Amino acid sequence: MSTATVAGLGIGAFLALDASAISQGSANLRRGAGRLRDDGAQVAAGWKGLEAVYESPVAPALVSAMEPVGQVTSGMSGAMQSASVALDDYARAVESLQARHRSVAVDAAGFSRAAASRPDWQSEPSLLARQKSLQRSVSTMQSDFEDAREQCVAILDGIVAPTVQVTGTFTTSGTGLWDPKKLSSTSSLESMTPVRVNVWWTSLSPAAQSMYLATEPRLIGGLDGIPSSVRDMANRSRLDRELARLTAERDALNYAERTSSWTQQSEELDRRINAIATVRRVLKRPDRLLLNCDLTGPEVLAAVAVGNPDYADRIGVLVGGKGTTVEGALAKTDTSAQLLRARAGMVGGYLEREVVVIGWLGYAAPPTLADAASPTFAQDGQAALRSFTQGLAAARPSGATAATVTVGGHSYGALPVTLATQLPGSQVDNVVTYGGPGIAKTLPDDVSRYWMANSDDLIRGVVRSGWYKYQPSTDDDWVELSTDAVQVDGVGLVEGNDHNYLVDGTSTQHNLAAVIAGRPDKVVLHGQG
């Protein structure tokens, strides 16, 4: 006779844990984190008292040197709050598992007694079914415990602990070295692929997600793979604060503008302030999502979507060329994106929400024509653009079909676009370059490729002068599209001119729209116009 037992009962690792002690420890961490935030703020605020009693050219730097302490302790406090949320969730899961285990143990004891009274219990279907059900409960508890552990580990491993620079010689080399902008932070999240980022994010509890949004908006807003609406929320939440901070920083410089280096710093701050102001203006337009707003580098970088790409069937990504900056070109790019979206919807017969066009100003474009002779800027943008398009695919809701992604590169933008698409797994279906000085030579076979060049575009001179070795060619399956005035389905389209390709009603805009819409039958080929 075999013993009536339930395998695995009583050996779950969660049984050894003290859930209430973990909860208590978590509460202690939370309290400690709150005190830290207050203490850090007190250090920074008290230090500002120096302003009233000391004035000299180094005084502003001496006073502002302590500001990062308040900011970093606030960030550390937020990080600890996130950890405590993860631990609370974990303790609750353990507590619930232990309660379930007690209930299963009672049932198992009842089952053992019933089986003991029946020497032939193994031929009794109801007892066998009861044993099987108990066994299933034990297995489920084990796997639920594994899930709870994994979720807790994912949150803890993703928490950023901000640091502040310690070294520096601001007292002997002028003000500005202790710049809050130079606060560094590291996170394993930033090295994850967009797919893994999405898995991490969707595994978080709503409380943990809210905590991240509140404490790490810069990180969350910049992570490819996070849902677009979440990125938008995170990025928007930073704009007012950043604007206020930069404005204060600029105003603090005014008194010392007599030397050229200070003036340069003031102009730099003006540029950044203008960039944020431009982003805010563009976001007042309807149906916009701010998918990126990076203020950490020398150039402000941004990406604004017209519509929500997570739910779109057709996505267009516009990448600009020489001189494309957020402060100077975002508004125009966004207008072009809106008009292109409408045109693609019209050409493809899509509802508005089914087509989304994004202005991606996510790389530092060459500022001058001379700079545009170097591929360095494009190479620097290659990984960021590829990560962005991968993020578009990763952020789609579970079960949603993949969108068709078309990336358009204007002028120098043709280089980062083709370079990014060259990398494996870019998740790009079509590439269109217009007015480009050259391209990356090899694209994957499954990427359709089109190009346009207006007859009077001065870029033709750059192409002839051979700045870039590789040009679109039919040998490499590039398809040249018409830029001439044409009639399509009874609609008259005007000729593209100069270095402009996205002017509403032009054949060039129509052609890009037709590719985005996935209607190759509607594109007008070169020579057909």
Next chain:
Amino acid sequence: MDAGWRIDGAGVRDVIERGDTDAQQLSSGLGEVSATLDDVVGLLDDVVGPALRRFDERWQESATSVDRRTAAVIEAARVVIRDHISTDEDMAGLAGSGLRDAETVGARFSPRISQ
């Protein structure tokens, strides 16, 4: 705005000493949280415990950077102020009048700190 030179010696010393006290309190709070983290790690299993330990290591890095930063800023302030006041004293000696601890206003000279 012009970059003037003005120092209230007693006021500056007071701000620095209070800053030092605040920084020590912050440092002690950082230590307490670290100790609590240690305790909590001890309550956890062999999967979550190491994850919290990794977080603890990052946290320690942050805490150390904050601690060093506050100490560096306070020390730097002491040096700057000492330098400023001693320069004042030199100048006062030359001018035949005591300026130490008196509030002085103006742009008569630069202290001995290179810009």
